[in-house]
Amino acid sequence: MRIEMGGAFADLLNDKGKGSGDNEMGYVERTLGFRTKDLDDRDLRLVTDIVGGTIRWRRYLDYLIGSLCHDEKAFRSMEPLLLQILRIGFYEIVKLDMPSYAVVDENVRLAKFSLRPGAGNMVNGILRKLVLLKESNSLPLPKLEGDDRAQARALATLYSHPVWMVRRWTKLLGQEKAIKLMMWNNDNPSFSLRANSGKGVTRADLVMQFNMLKVPHELSLHLDHFVRVKTGLQIVIQAGLLKQGLCAVQDESAGLIVSVVNPQPGDSIIDCCAAPGGKTLYMASQMHGQGMLYAIDINKGRLRIVKETAKLHQVDGVITTIPSDLRTFAESYQLKSDKVLLDAPCSGLGVLSKRADLRWNRRLEDLEELKKLQEELLDAASILVKPGGVLVYSTCSIDPEENEERVDAFLLRHPEFRIDPVDRYVPPDFVTKRGFYSSDPVKHSMDGAFAARLIRTL
Numbered sequence: 355m356r357i358e359m360g361g362a363f364a365d366l367l368n369d370k371g372k373g374s375g376d377n378e379m380g381y382v383e384r385t386l387g388f389r390t391k392d393l394d395d396r397d398l399r400l401v402t403d404i405v406g407g408t409i410r411w412r413r414y415l416d417y418l419i420g421s422l423c424h425d426e427k428a429f430r431s432m433e434p435l436l437l438q439i440l441r442i443g444f445y446e447i448v449k450l451d452m453p454s455y456a457v458v459d460e461n462v463r464l465a466k467f468s469l470r471p472g473a474g475n476m477v478n479g480i481l482r483k484l485v486l487l488k489e490s491n492s493l494p495l496p497k498l499e500g501d502d503r504a505q506a507r508a509l510a511t512l513y514s515h516p517v518w519m520v521r522r523w524t525k526l527l528g529q530e531k532a533i534k535l536m537m538w539n540n541d542n543p544s545f546s547l548r549a550n551s552g553k554g555v556t557r558a559d560l561v562m563q564f565n566m567l568k569v570p571h572e573l574s575l576h577l578d579h580f581v582r583v584k585t586g587l588q589i590v591i592q593a594g595l596l597k598q599g600l601c602a603v604q605d606e607s608a609g610l611i612v613s614v615v616n617p618q619p620g621d622s623i624i625d626c627c628a629a630p631g632g633k634t635l636y637m638a639s640q641m642h643g644q645g646m647l648y649a650i651d652i653n654k655g656r657l658r659i660v661k662e663t664a665k666l667h668q669v670d671g672v673i674t675t676i677p678s679d680l681r682t683f684a685e686s687y688q689l690k691s692d693k694v695l696l697d698a699p700c701s702g703l704g705v706l707s708k709r710a711d712l713r714w715n716r717r718l719e720d721l722e723e724l725k726k727l728q729e730e731l732l733d734a735a736s737i738l739v740k741p742g743g744v745l746v747y748s749t750c751s752i753d754p755e756e757n758e759e760r761v762d763a764f765l766l767r768h769p770e771f772r773i774d775p776v777d778r779y780v781p782p783d784f785v786t787k788r789g790f791y792s793s794d795p796v797k798h799s800m801d802g803a804f805a806a807r808l809i810r811t812l
């Protein structure tokens with residue numbers, strides 16, 4: 355509810371609620387009636403799954419809840435906390451297949467504790483109706499029929515995404531791929547960890563730690579320092595591996611963007627939108643203490659995180675942080691570099707599996723604003739590239755309007771740049787026909803991302 359109404363983040367339950375999420379945790383604990391800090395690993399994982407799943411499946415759960423209410427008005431006028439409790443109960447029964455008697459009992463108690471006894475009776479009535487429907491295999495389903503708009507609405511409910519996203523993806527990818535993408539977004543996210551070579555940690559060291567902690571993992575097929583973990587990230591966090599700077603949570607799709615930049619010892623690199631520093635730190639670790647990496651970001655607080663983590667990762671010797679709006683910085687500063695990375699602010703449409711709440715916060719109109727900002731930042735970043743130097747434009751979006759189309763518009767405005775195909779830097783499976791880098795969540799089982807490598811010819 356706080357995520358929906360107050361803009362709180364879906365990962366507030368991470369790290370046992372320590373740190374910046376404390377106010378949110380206080381709210382959660384007062385509402386739940388127990389302290390999440392006291393939960394063991396298994397229960398914490400379950401709570402995280404329920405929070406993430408209830409957010410992801412909100413549209414579908416609301417459809418089911420609405421179908422079981424007397425009428426539309428009863429659903430629309432339902433008080434927010436009651437609705438939230440029902441969503442949790444519905445998610446636990448329909449998607450987690452938890453024992454229905456326990457779900458009904460727990461959520462009735464939750465409604466009585468956090469609202470009043472009458473609310474408990476209502477939750478009891480609706481959840482029991484749901485259990486009966488599920489047991490008789492007759493859960494209501496929206497019908498996939500009618501014109502494109504009607505079908506998009508039905509798919510949006512079935513796979514719980516905003517209608518505008520469904521319409522856009524159906525048009526761009528076709529219905530089958532759009533459905534696969536939504537299924538990927540709804541699945542539990544998988545995470546990758548990068549061994550911090552800046553501190554002398556190898557992937558073999560990390561694997562040894564995971565074996566000791568009994569964390570199931572797989573080596574990345576594409577990146578030497580990366581290991582994938584499907585479950586057990588909490589165990590890694592609690593074992594202190596991140597706090598000690600031995601590794602970092604980083605998706606392979608982001609790691610491959612660094613491969614496109616191809617940082618080398620002795621380089622001068624500008625990271626134009628650096629915070630919170632995922633790519634800055636990885637690039638710095640490949641510079642082996644030689645060269646300089648300027649990390650610019652408009653957000654001072656987030657840039658402070660880059661500085662602190664760089665120290666922890668022992669790569670701070672090559673990093674200078676510069677809090678600034680890139681647009682004013684580029685106009686006033688004489689700095690020019692061999693390699694410039696613009697990891698632009700974007701819709702994040704490639705990372706919806708990890709950001710459970712993002713799909714509900716993004717609007718189609720945001721794209722227009724973002725595209726304008728991306729163009730302004732591209733123009734600014736281009737000023738910072740030496741003749742013969744490289745500009746890498748990247749996003750964590752899968753939308754052509756934020757990716758290829760922005761590059762094309764840039765090249766029209768800046769004929770002094772040309773595309774440098776990325777096939778020398780990333781595996782062939784990630785290279786598009788036009789020589790860009792693109793990761794596809796469904797095809798590559800990682801976040802969606804894009805990068806173009808552009809060379810300044812004069």
Ligand SMILES: C[S@@+](CC[C@H](N)C(=O)[O-])C[C@H]1O[C@@H](n2cnc3c(N)ncnc32)[C@H](O)[C@@H]1O
Pocket residue numbers: 608626627628629630631632633634650651652653656678679680681697698699700
């Ligand atoms: C996609 S995030 C960057 C992620 C980062 N490269 C990483 O790998 O961790 C985009 C960043 O752009 C920054 N930003 C937005 N507008 C900016 C501007 N006008 N000048 C500089 N930074 C900006 C935001 O503060 C945000 O940190």
